Amino acid sequence: xxxxxxxQRLETxxxxxxxxxxxxxxxxxxxxxxxxxxxxxxLPKVGISSPEDIRSLDDLKRIPFTVxxxxxxxxxxxxxxxxxxxxxxxxxxxxxxxxxxxxxxxADDLDRWTDLLARSIVATGAGxxxxxxxxxxxxxxxxxxxxxYGAERVGMAVIPVGGGNTQRQLQIMRDFRTTVLHxxxxxxxxxxxxxxxxxxxxxxxNLKKAWMGAEPHSENTRLKLQELFGIDIYNSYGLSEMNxxxxxxxxxxxxxxxxxxxxxIIEIIDxxxxxxxEDGREGEVVFTNLIRxxxxxxxxxxxDLAFLHPEPCPCGRTARRxxxxxxxxxxMLIINGVNVFPSQIEEVLMSIPEVGTNYQIHLSRHExxxxxxxxxxxxxxxxxxxxAALEALKNKINEKLRAxxxxxxxxxxxxxxxxxxxxxxxxxxxxxxxxL
Amino acid sequence: MAKQITVFxxxxxxxxxxxxxxxxxxxxxxLAFSIQDRGEFGLMKMIVDKPDEAxxxxxxxxxACALKEVFAVTAADQPGNLEMLTTALAENNINIKDAYGFxxxxxxxxxxxxxxxxxxxxxxxxxxxxxxxxxxxxKDLYDL
Numbered sequence: 001x002x003x004x005x006x007x008q009r010l011e012t013x014x015x016x017x018x019x020x021x022x023x024x025x026x027x028x029x030x031x032x033x034x035x036x037x038x039x040x041x042x043l044p045k046v047g048i049s050s051p052e053d054i055r056s057l058d059d060l061k062r063i064p065f066t067v068x069x070x071x072x073x074x075x076x077x078x079x080x081x082x083x084x085x086x087x088x089x090x091x092x093x094x095x096x097x098x099x100x101x102x103x104x105x106x107a108d109d110l111d112r113w114t115d116l117l118a119r120s121i122v123a124t125g126a127g128x129x130x131x132x133x134x135x136x137x138x139x140x141x142x143x144x145x146x147x148x149y150g151a152e153r154v155g156m157a158v159i160p161v162g163g164g165n166t167q168r169q170l171q172i173m174r175d176f177r178t179t180v181l182h183x184x185x186x187x188x189x190x191x192x193x194x195x196x197x198x199x200x201x202x203x204x205x206n207l208k209k210a211w212m213g214a215e216p217h218s219e220n221t222r223l224k225l226q227e228l229f230g231i232d233i234y235n236s237y238g239l240s241e242m243n244x245x246x247x248x249x250x251x252x253x254x255x256x257x258x259x260x261x262x263x264x265i266i267e268i269i270d271x272x273x274x275x276x277x278e279d280g281r282e283g284e285v286v287f288t289n290l291i292r293x294x295x296x297x298x299x300x301x302x303x304d305l306a307f308l309h310p311e312p313c314p315c316g317r318t319a320r321r322x323x324x325x326x327x328x329x330x331x332m333l334i335i336n337g338v339n340v341f342p343s344q345i346e347e348v349l350m351s352i353p354e355v356g357t358n359y360q361i362h363l364s365r366h367e368x369x370x371x372x373x374x375x376x377x378x379x380x381x382x383x384x385x386x387x388a389a390l391e392a393l394k395n396k397i398n399e400k401l402r403a404x405x406x407x408x409x410x411x412x413x414x415x416x417x418x419x420x421x422x423x424x425x426x427x428x429x430x431x432x433x434x435x436l
Numbered sequence: 437m438a439k440q441i442t443v444f445x446x447x448x449x450x451x452x453x454x455x456x457x458x459x460x461x462x463x464x465x466x467l468a469f470s471i472q473d474r475g476e477f478g479l480m481k482m483i484v485d486k487p488d489e490a491x492x493x494x495x496x497x498x499x500a501c502a503l504k505e506v507f508a509v510t511a512a513d514q515p516g517n518l519e520m521l522t523t524a525l526a527e528n529n530i531n532i533k534d535a536y537g538f539x540x541x542x543x544x545x546x547x548x549x550x551x552x553x554x555x556x557x558x559x560x561x562x563x564x565x566x567x568x569x570x571x572x573x574x575k576d577l578y579d580l
Contacts, residue, residue: 378444378500379500380444380495380498380500383501383502384502385442385501385502385503387472387474387479390444390474390477412476413444413476413477414446414476414477415444415445415446415451415477415499416499416500418446
């Protein structure tokens, strides 16, 4: 195996020293947290009024969990720990109540994040000489820009093409002899399906590797795609609350994801009790960001389910490994990489009088892209018999939904009482997308 | 004016049957109908002998339905009549939103149901009468 490091000292730091480094960085981050209105109120209640109150890593457990809703409540500046003049980047996402969440970065924050991406990239054996086609969307989504800067730092030739337009993607792969892709599994599958149309086979391309993220997928999907393309595929994990991609990444052994523990403290908890679970047992992943000062997040509950491998990896890295994501503790849907909660859709529908009380959310996949169909029952008392009014209603629902969840949906109108009704907890989501 | 009942229907097997069954159970008679297809749903428009009763019967079963006034125009069944009618409307810049027609073979009369845009702007009834057509109401429809 060709094992390369980006920062060998940090990547192979013995565990006791790694814990000491975490403690130092935690103190620093708690110092920043105490500058925010949110944590200024919360931390003194548990006896933490200054960084010195953190005496050991065990003190972390005194800090209450932070959840997604806290980020919404704190919007826009309740979690900002530095002057706005220090902020050089803002990423934002939609929220379940129509209130977005926001992440701020200082120049140093971006620098530390980029370094972890560089480390992730090098761990997969990529580096200078590689031509990197970044097929994740750029913009407010952290996946595109994050990996872009990491690859530049490593010295790869970066093609910032973004998502979509299969024909152009293939043309670029051929023209520039692309060696590395950053892509979602469903889009990589789609690319393969479309290749014959353009008279191409994987042998006509120069692909060596792909980093796959933004969607949960199974080991079988990885194996299948590796075989179809004849390349190595590495699992990537991140979330914007923890900066973006580069929180955990696979090394050349492809045996689950090294969590960069000098940048993040990982805990796996029982989602019901909040108590830690044993290594190897599945639970909710909780992260503390040790490297971002503009917006500190302590003990953030990701809602992702996974387990930890404590045993050492042959690559020599001391960072423990996390399994691929096995599920979610909530009902969040990932639609073309965008996080959507059914409650967001419900809230919009219920604000429109012409819509009845029953609805259904349908997910399917066409040409490698997810399609959201929202089926609603019309409200009989407001039916006028006018076709134009029905078409206008469909447009109105789509516009209002797009304002909340940022993506387009197909709206279907149904007869009152025709959609399945449920006793108690309704099953409103029908996901017909093939599991990856 | 005649009353047309419009019913919202999903585009799947058995929906028209359901409507006709509800009307049958109430002993209601359908004089004319047409269907406007819009993909996952459609609108079924009917002229029935007792429109108010039909609406109640359908609404009782939870159907989305609405009553609307339309023009019911009759003329002798002979070539050129539809052209004459539509010329009169076109010359007065009246836009037809929806229309359907049929011929009653028993008495050789043509009947056309018309829905026009902004019917309040022009006296459509008088215009139609001036061109030799007859406007009829629900109760007269049954005597055809």
